[in-house]
Amino acid sequence: MMIRSISIYGLFGEYDYNVNLSDGNITFIHSQNGFGKSTLMKLIYNVLDGDLAEVEATPFDRLDLGFDDSTNLIVENGNEGLLVQMQRNEVEEELSSEDLKKILDVTYISPERMTIKEGEYLVSSLDVYMRELTEKMKYAFEHCELIIPPIEGRKKYSDDELEFWSKDLKAKLDFIKQAGFEPDMPPGYRFPPTRFEIMEYRKDYYDLAYSINEYVNKYYDLAESIIVYMDIVNNIYVNKGIYVNENGILTARMDNGTALPISKLSSGEKEILVIFYRLLFQTKPGSLAIIDEPEISLHITWQQQLGKTLIDLARLRNLHIIIATHSPQIIHDNWDLAIELKVEDDR
Numbered sequence: 001m002m003i004r005s006i007s008i009y010g011l012f013g014e015y016d017y018n019v020n021l022s023d024g025n026i027t028f029i030h031s032q033n034g035f036g037k038s039t040l041m042k043l044i045y046n047v048l049d050g051d052l053a054e055v056e057a058t059p060f061d062r063l064d065l066g067f068d069d070s071t072n073l074i075v076e077n078g079n080e081g082l083l084v085q086m087q088r089n090e091v092e093e094e095l096s097s098e099d100l101k102k103i104l105d106v107t108y109i110s111p112e113r114m115t116i117k118e119g120e121y122l123v124s125s126l127d128v129y130m131r132e133l134t135e136k137m138k139y140a141f142e143h144c145e146l147i148i149p150p151i152e153g154r155k156k157y158s159d160d161e162l163e164f165w166s167k168d169l170k171a172k173l174d175f176i177k178q179a180g181f182e183p184d185m186p187p188g189y190r191f192p193p194t195r196f197e198i199m200e201y202r203k204d205y206y207d208l209a210y211s212i213n214e215y216v217n218k219y220y221d222l223a224e225s226i227i228v229y230m231d232i233v234n235n236i237y238v239n240k241g242i243y244v245n246e247n248g249i250l251t252a253r254m255d256n257g258t259a260l261p262i263s264k265l266s267s268g269e270k271e272i273l274v275i276f277y278r279l280l281f282q283t284k285p286g287s288l289a290i291i292d293e294p295e296i297s298l299h300i301t302w303q304q305q306l307g308k309t310l311i312d313l314a315r316l317r318n319l320h321i322i323i324a325t326h327s328p329q330i331i332h333d334n335w336d337l338a339i340e341l342k343v344e345d346d347r
Helices: 037-048 052-057 097-101 125-142 159-177 195-200 202-236 267-281 300-317
Strands: 003-011 015-020 026-030 062-067 072-078 081-088 091-094 106-109 115-118 121-124 240-244 250-254 288-292 320-325 338-340
Touching: 003 037, 026 037, 026 300, 037 052, 037 062, 037 097, 037 106, 037 288, 037 320, 052 072, 052 081, 106 267, 115 125, 121 125, 125 202, 125 250, 125 267, 159 195, 159 202, 195 202, 202 240, 202 267, 202 300, 267 288, 267 300, 300 320
Parallel strands: 026 320, 026 338, 106 288, 288 320
Antiparallel strands: 003 015, 003 062, 062 072, 072 081, 081 091, 115 121, 240 250
16 A cells, blocks of 8 residues: 555645655655645654654644555544544544554655664764664674575475576575675585486485575575665765675775775765665665655765666665655656645635
8 A cells, every 4th residue: 555645734824735646656746945845744754653742743734645545544633632544435444553553664764864863862873774784794694504494395396496496596696695695505515506416416405405595585685785775875976885895894995995984975975875774774665765855965966866766766676755855956857756845726
């Protein structure tokens, strides 16, 4: 289920807006300053996150979210408090905070994304995210043993099928290796095996294929996210990039080979790292991501590139992204996906 329309009434006691999202995976919303664009984005997130205290503290009368299954989420903020209902086939059902959280997974990337609250303090979000990623990569780097899964429930493969499956698993292992980790292969076994080796040592290769399949299932998604992360960032950065070093840790490096601490990157380079970390490592495929002002600290050429990259990533991960922006460069030549937030004519 995904949002297809947004209507808000009485925002700040002043504005009514009706927005139909684009038919694609991404919608750009733009407006003048002070028209409530950021407030609306945060409000949508707070509703879907079930944060009713923040919703009630926002000055608005009513918010309607229309979904692609013809249901409507209605939030009324009156003198007697909030009324939250889901309307299905003209039947309305009142929802709790927990009910709201189950509707749709949502990620909100705010303009203040470079800091995050850790305990009672504000700290660098990039430091936190790089520490999280380092821990994940270190775990995969160190836990590389192959484990033979139970025999129960295994599919029976013919020699042809086992040979084809083994080649597919080898391609996936080669892909995972680009992220800096790989399994400890047993000595004396070539993988993928030849047809003769399958015939001669069928049980051994049958067990090995299942062990490798377990490893692939465990680490493939992480490896894909790391590889896509590096590809995106390195396609944007100039004269430098991010790489996995010999210890399985993500690091920055100039094109001339000079190592560069990530803390020494420019503000715009850090913005890129944070935005795409949130999208690749903290946003589930098929969910909604709301990004407010992604253009912060970015040069015009990077802004143009960022919009296209976000469109490509939305398709790759089946994400639905709403981008609130002041920058025509972010939208660039995708005005068919853009909507201006403007007051209705009858106001």
